[in-house]
Amino acid sequence: MPxxxxxxxxxxxxxxxxVALTEDEQAALLAELAVCTLPRKACLLEQDHVCTASYFVLxxxxxxxxxxxxxAEQITHFAIENWWLADYTSLSTQTPSQFFVQAVEPSTVAxxxxxxxxxxxxRVPKLERYFRLMMxxxxxxxxxxxxxLYGQSGEQRYHHFATAFPDFVQRVPQYMLAxxxxxxxxxxxxxxxxxxxxALRSPSSGS
Amino acid sequence: MPxxxxxxxxxxxxxxxxVALTEDEQAALLAELAVCTLPRKACLLEQDHVCTASYFVLxxxxxxxxxxxxxAEQITHFAIENWWLADYTSLSTQTPSQFFVQAVEPSTVAxxxxxxxxxxxxRVPKLERYFRLMMxxxxxxxxxxxxxLYGQSGEQRYHHFATAFPDFVQRVPQYMLAxxxxxxxxxxxxxxxxxxxxALRSPSSGS
Numbered sequence: 001m002p003x004x005x006x007x008x009x010x011x012x013x014x015x016x017x018x019v020a021l022t023e024d025e026q027a028a029l030l031a032e033l034a035v036c037t038l039p040r041k042a043c044l045l046e047q048d049h050v051c052t053a054s055y056f057v058l059x060x061x062x063x064x065x066x067x068x069x070x071x072a073e074q075i076t077h078f079a080i081e082n083w084w085l086a087d088y089t090s091l092s093t094q095t096p097s098q099f100f101v102q103a104v105e106p107s108t109v110a111x112x113x114x115x116x117x118x119x120x121x122x123r124v125p126k127l128e129r130y131f132r133l134m135m136x137x138x139x140x141x142x143x144x145x146x147x148x149l150y151g152q153s154g155e156q157r158y159h160h161f162a163t164a165f166p167d168f169v170q171r172v173p174q175y176m177l178a179x180x181x182x183x184x185x186x187x188x189x190x191x192x193x194x195x196x197x198x199a200l201r202s203p204s205s206g207s
Numbered sequence: 208m209p210x211x212x213x214x215x216x217x218x219x220x221x222x223x224x225x226v227a228l229t230e231d232e233q234a235a236l237l238a239e240l241a242v243c244t245l246p247r248k249a250c251l252l253e254q255d256h257v258c259t260a261s262y263f264v265l266x267x268x269x270x271x272x273x274x275x276x277x278x279a280e281q282i283t284h285f286a287i288e289n290w291w292l293a294d295y296t297s298l299s300t301q302t303p304s305q306f307f308v309q310a311v312e313p314s315t316v317a318x319x320x321x322x323x324x325x326x327x328x329x330r331v332p333k334l335e336r337y338f339r340l341m342m343x344x345x346x347x348x349x350x351x352x353x354x355x356l357y358g359q360s361g362e363q364r365y366h367h368f369a370t371a372f373p374d375f376v377q378r379v380p381q382y383m384l385a386x387x388x389x390x391x392x393x394x395x396x397x398x399x400x401x402x403x404x405x406a407l408r409s410p411s412s413g414s
Binding site: 064066068069074076077087088089091092098099121125128129131132135136137138139140142143144145146147149150151182 | 271273275276281283284294295296298299305306328332335336338339342343344345346347349350351352353354356357358389
């Protein structure tokens with residue numbers, strides 16, 4: 001059985017928060033997983049290729065992006081430790097993807113092949129529950145994201161995001177954060193300069 | 208057992224596309240459902256209330272919206288026949304919602320109470336699979352929506368949506384469609400006038 005030194009230990013710990021797998025069920029899961037160690041900028045998925053697996057971030061950070069009509073990279077999603085990521089349209093229809101999935105920093109990722117996943121979930125129904133709860137969490141996040149995109153200015157959106165995920169804001173390159181939030185790096189610089197200026201004028205607010 | 212005259216017949220038919228329930232499993236599901244017949248503009252969920260159920264549209268159309276800082280209604284989601292809708296953040300955390308869910312037209316909706324759903328799914332694991340696949344479909348749609356929001360102009364987005372869902376575009380009030388697509392009713396009128404003008408200049412394209 002896997003011990004703490006297993007590369008999959010974070011995934012098993014994450015699953016244990018939601019369902020209690022027996023040793024046999026854990027073994028059935030581990031038999032279907034692959035682990036992938038990626039250098040920075042390595043791609044797990046490229047545009048026009050079929051997404052064949054879901055990715056669980058054991059360590060590191062992934063980004064999902066597409067190339068706009070103007071040839072620019074537009075980031076749509078990030079995933080850090082304990083998040084699943086895939087192009088779920090390409091995955092469920094097995095048709096070519098419009099997205100790239102790339103490592104933002106050196107990363108270790110568990111890969112669950114789509115065909116194997118469907119068979120595994122038939123054999124281990126507790127994993128249906130786990131993945132249903134994961135998909136429900138992603139759906140909840142997507143609904144709130146549309147609320148913030150439609151209901152907040154770019155500046156409000158940045159401050160909301162920076163308050164909710166302070167470590168993440170420090171971790172990813174600022175031009176990637178700007179792309180994800182839907183504005184230019186120049187606009188992000190202006191927001192940050194304004195925030196720094198306000199903090200200087202009201203030093204007590206920083207205490 | 209339910210027959211075609213049961214109000215839940217469309218839901219059972221929808222579930223049967225994904226999993227094969229026994230008669231006992233169908234009965235267990237039906238025992239937990241409520242049916243709600245709504246006049247136009249009736250609300251299933253209001254802001255600051257907790258979302259206590261998921262809604263499956265048997266007949267009609269629902270919209271989910273929030274009130275912006277400026278006091279305007281901003282539509283984030285629609286659901287027509289065979290779609291599930293809920294505020295999944297409020298539902299899964301049982302905290303007050305930021306959204307309203309309202310009938311756009313006279314509608315009949317199946318309600319699955321959140322607490323009952325969790326217990327039901329433990330008893331009928333096939334429904335874990337059904338809801339996992341539903342959530343995966345919603346996640347796929349949300350990813351593509353972010354791609355269109357970030358990658359297309361308002362005009363491209365309208366034409367893409369009108370091509371993908373021609374009946375739906377005829378069905379909902381145009382000011383609601385404009386809100387959902389993220390622009391003003393005036394902008395939508397301009398796009399439609401331009402499209403009509405182009406169709407007149409190139410009549411062969413309409414054949």
